[in-house]
Amino acid sequence: MGLVDLFIASTIPVLKVLLVTGLGSYLAFDHVGILGDDARKHLNNITFFVFSPALVYSNLAKTITYDSMAKLWFMPLNILITFIVGSVLGWVVIQITRAPSHLRGLIIGCCAAGNLGNLLLIIIPAVCKEKGSPFGDPDVCQTYGMSYASLSMAIGAIYLWSYVYNIVRVSSSSRSKDVEIINDSYVSNNNNNNNNNKSSIESLSPSSTTEPLLSSTQDHEIGLILPQDTFQHKPPVSLSDRIKQRLEMLLNKMNLKKLFSPSTTAAIAGFVVGLVPLIRKLIIGDEAPLRVLQDTALLLGDGAIPAVTLVMGGNLLKGLKGGSEIRKSIIFGIVFVRYVAMPLIGIVIVQGAIRFGIVHDNPLYQFVLLLQFALPPAMNIGTITQLFGAGESECSVIMLWCYLLASVALTVWSTLFLWLVS
Structure with a gap:
């Protein structure tokens, strides 16, 4: 298969994404008014x-x-590696750019979490349908490719809402603490000024010099303010109790509702139906008595790709409108991590796994594993920043530049990945 054919096979899917994304951005303009804020919110909820x-x-x-x-076990590990490597590189970007504290969680999240669901659901079927595709029969390619993309989407959602969600939460809480410190210092300064004025007035009173420094009533009040066990020896806490307390704190802080998102729950249901023979015979197949359930799910699932892409285009319009003063060095650092460093590291990891026999000899599966390292940041990061109100406008600008450059980066890396697996 020639390099030109590979380039064409990798360009067509990206162009399809760009066209639908551009349509979503156009529909979100104020003078069009079809895909406004409320419409995007409702469409996003239906899709989600x-x-x-x-x-x-x-x-x-x-x-x-x-x-x-048995053949797909490496994919969850591969996605975990993308999050770990991206987090390390994101930390390097923070150190080099000296990013403000409230943006550190956003930077690490953008470097660690790629768009593991939506773009794969669009790119893989389009690649399978191209004449120059190295993956054989288009129908078989699309069937298995969609299962790989669906599994990637479900696993990515778990990692995103368990890791990136809490990273951004901690970063946003640090910002709120800084604001509280500033407010407290302002209030304390005003109180000190008032106390100074009050003390100067009291110093003119004749009784002010005859009062004792601490009265018995004040002693009692101090005893109430200070805890009784301050001067008492606390019994040592066992290691098991400490671990239990830490786990309880972690579970309380983690958003389990977001962790078990509808896509993750649907993935669990898909595993149950696929792996339990009795249920599979009832639902899957042309002769299955409950095949209407599977057909209905397929019908609804066909609306996910266009709806997600239109919403993505509408959300990117926020970045075009500006309103953020994020430094160019931060944007450049995230783009470099996502489109240069991560794909190169991904080639080393996946090719090493293939060489040692960890990944089975399936070109489509290998292509998906490689592509997971070259995707732009996950769009749900914008949703997370909206939840905590930290870095929302900065996230829009980052997403705008990342997805504008994705047309070039995905085409180049897809061509190289197709060449490696073919």
């Missing part, structure tokens, strides 16, 4: 709660078996 879970469930239930599970 209906379309995407139906897509994940239908593809996993149809393709997941015990044999495929």
Whole structure:
């Protein structure tokens, strides 16, 4: 297969994404008014709660078996590696650019979490349909490719809401503490000025010099203010109790509702249907008595890709409007990590896993593993910043530049990845 054919096969999917994204941005303009803030919010909710879970469930239930599970075990590990490597590189970007504290969680999240669901759901079927594709029959390629993308989407959602969510939460809480410190210092300064004025007035009173420094009543009040066990020896806490306390604190701080998102729940249901023979015979197949359930899920899942892409285009319009003073060095650092450092590291990791026999000889599966290292930041990071109100406008600008440059970066890296696996 020639290099030109590979380039064309990798360019067409990216162009499709750009066209639909551009349409979403156009519909979100004020003078058009079709995909405004409220419309994007409602469409995003429908996609999040209906379309995407139906897509994940239908593809996993149809393709997941015990044999495929034995071959796909490396994908969760590969996604975890992308998060670890991206976090380390994001920390380096923070140290070099000296980013403000309230943006550190956003930077690490953008470097660590790629768009592991939406873009793969668009790119892989488009690559399978191209004549120059090295993946064989288009229908078989699309069936298994969609299962790989669905599994990637479900695992990515777990990592995103368990790791990036808490990183941004900690970063935003540090900003709120700084604001509280500033406010407290302002209030204390005013109180000190008032106390100084009050003390100067009291110093003119004749009784002020005859009062004792501490009265018995004041002693009692201090005893109430200071805890009784301050001067008492506390019993040592065992290691098991400390671990238990830490786990309880972690579970309380983690958003389990977001962790088990609808897509993750749908993935679990897809695994159950695919791996339990009795349930599979009832739902999957042309002769299955409950095949209407699978057909309905497939019908709903077909709406996920266009809806997600239109919403993505509408959200990128925020970056075009500006309103953020984020430094160019931060944007350049994130772009360099996502489109230069991560893909190069991904080639080393995946090719090493292939050489040592960890990853089975399947070109489509290897292509998906490589592509997971070259994707732009996950769009849900913008949702997370909106939840905590920290770095929302900066996130819009970062997403704008990352997705504008994704057209070039994804085309180049997809061509190279296709050449490596073909």
